Amino acid sequence: MTWIDSHCHLTYDGLAERLDEVLDRAAAVGVTDCVCIGTDLKNAVRVLELSDQYSNIHAVAGVHPHEAGKVEKGWVEALTGIVSRGDVYAVGEMGLDYHYDFADRDAQKRVFEAQLAIAADVAKPIVIHCREAHVDTLEILEAAAPTSPVVFHCFTGTLNEALEIIDAGYWISLTGVVTFKKSDELREVARRIPGDRLMVETDSPYLAPEPVRSKRPNEPAYVVHTGRCIAEVRGEDIEAFATRVRANTIRFYGLPTHAAAAPGK
Ligand SMILES: [Zn+2]
Numbered sequence: 001m002t003w004i005d006s007h008c009h010l011t012y013d014g015l016a017e018r019l020d021e022v023l024d025r026a027a028a029v030g031v032t033d034c035v036c037i038g039t040d041l042k043n044a045v046r047v048l049e050l051s052d053q054y055s056n057i058h059a060v061a062g063v064h065p066h067e068a069g070k071v072e073k074g075w076v077e078a079l080t081g082i083v084s085r086g087d088v089y090a091v092g093e094m095g096l097d098y099h100y101d102f103a104d105r106d107a108q109k110r111v112f113e114a115q116l117a118i119a120a121d122v123a124k125p126i127v128i129h130c131r132e133a134h135v136d137t138l139e140i141l142e143a144a145a146p147t148s149p150v151v152f153h154c155f156t157g158t159l160n161e162a163l164e165i166i167d168a169g170y171w172i173s174l175t176g177v178v179t180f181k182k183s184d185e186l187r188e189v190a191r192r193i194p195g196d197r198l199m200v201e202t203d204s205p206y207l208a209p210e211p212v213r214s215k216r217p218n219e220p221a222y223v224v225h226t227g228r229c230i231a232e233v234r235g236e237d238i239e240a241f242a243t244r245v246r247a248n249t250i251r252f253y254g255l256p257t258h259a260a261a262a263p264g265k
Pocket of ligand 1 (some may be wrong): 008009092
């Protein structure tokens, strides 16, 4: 049984300093590949170094809404240059975070809209970070009318919000939050997502799933726990489920075909 962690942050503290060990543990449980997300221009450079070094780490780059207040002159050109590379598979994570509000909301919106334009320019998939900003996020997406696939990563909203996202034609990716005891509504979401528009991720080093929730930090190997939980609530055979979400991830990002074969460094 093989999996892909469709969204993680391997350059962050807790994982970066012991990456070989982390990747070995992932490989040992069948996690063959990781999609590693760069959250600002500086971080994207680190992510690209990793993807150069490891053939099973795939890069995505964007400006996280938390960083939207810190962009410098020329950032659009710089990010466009990065995501134009053949080995960068999507633009993001981008979007709006009204829970933390680390950046001014107008700045968040401007930086989000600019990245949607970049994604259209380079014709690459879009990774959305949306926290307590469902209405504005959907409105901005609707106005931009992206022709590339869009995923709401680490979805933790309501069932109604999930159904609106699905109706709009977008994808949903779930983290270990779905395994938490109180996440009954999110498990209902997991049951209702069309099987061909669903991915699983760790968002590591954050959000370790049950039963390893108390362990810090989260890491790609733990995507198996989240996958098992979702397969159970959907009443699907875990092996068939793993195969399908893995194929979904390869299709969404357009990952190289070696991702479909054996793991490798
Ligand atoms: Zn993330």
